[in-house]
């Protein structure tokens with residue numbers, strides 16, 4: 001049987017529109033494995049794929065959120081999920097195109113678990129200088145009672161930055177920058193201005209109090225500053241991808257900033273009253289926020305050492 005072909009429209013304007021549609025269809029087709037609904041993958045993976053546009057996907061279920069941009073030069077990832085999901089993630093992505101660039105928003109295993117596997121395939125890894133330092137050493141995360149061994153040399157970022165940078169990769173523009181001493185001391189945000197998509201990493205969580213990893217330099221004042229910086233980057237129509245959870249809006253980010261700003265101020269006041277972390281938890285400084293954000297125990301317990309580390313910034317306690 002002769003395959004049917006659709007003739008090109010004779011009118012040049014219609015022809016351009018037709019070609020554009022045809023091209024869009026072709027590009028979408030190359031992304032089809034990513035665009036399948038989660039149910040189609042249910043038998044083989046827990047990963048879920050959320051289309052953000054024809055060339056941009058959010059993959060959930062890999063520990064932390066993974067952002068995937070398809071470019072003319074291959075795939076670009078922001079965060080690579082955890083090690084347990086790595087082979088499934090790579091299998092899913094391998095159906096589309098090779099991964100050329102990975103940006104680690106910070107050192108945590110839910111973001112850097114695919115570093116080894118991707119680097120072996122030639123992926124360039126970009127991160128803040130402090131993230132590279134943490135990945136190259138043993139890390140004692142006291143509040144988790146867990147020690148993380150140094151990662152093998154191949155898992156380390158191959159390109160580092162200290163403040164901010166821009167990248168034009170395969171026609172996809174990115175702006176990324178450091179959010180000092182927030183969730184950790186090496187957090188990056190990544191903004192795609194043409195898509196108006198902002199990836200925050202773990203400085204923002206959806207529907208739960210964010211985590212302050214004081215063992216590697218995070219503190220609640222830095223979290224507040226990070227939210228303020230991200231509010232400058234975003235506008236009302238920005239799609240904000242948090243480190244974990246569904247896509248958020250600027251209003252959600254504003255709500256997190258407002259909450260953190262109030263809680264930070266109250267914790268500083270309680271510190272000046274000589275309270276311990278247990279006293280602060282008992283004082284319920286987050287009471288009106290708990291219905292929305294959940295159990296504040298970890299937030300307060302982890303904020304406490306950071307309040308001492310930054311005590312000069314709030315005038316000392318004497």
Ligand SMILES: [Zn+2]
Nearest residue numbers: 106108183202
């Ligand atoms: Zn994290």
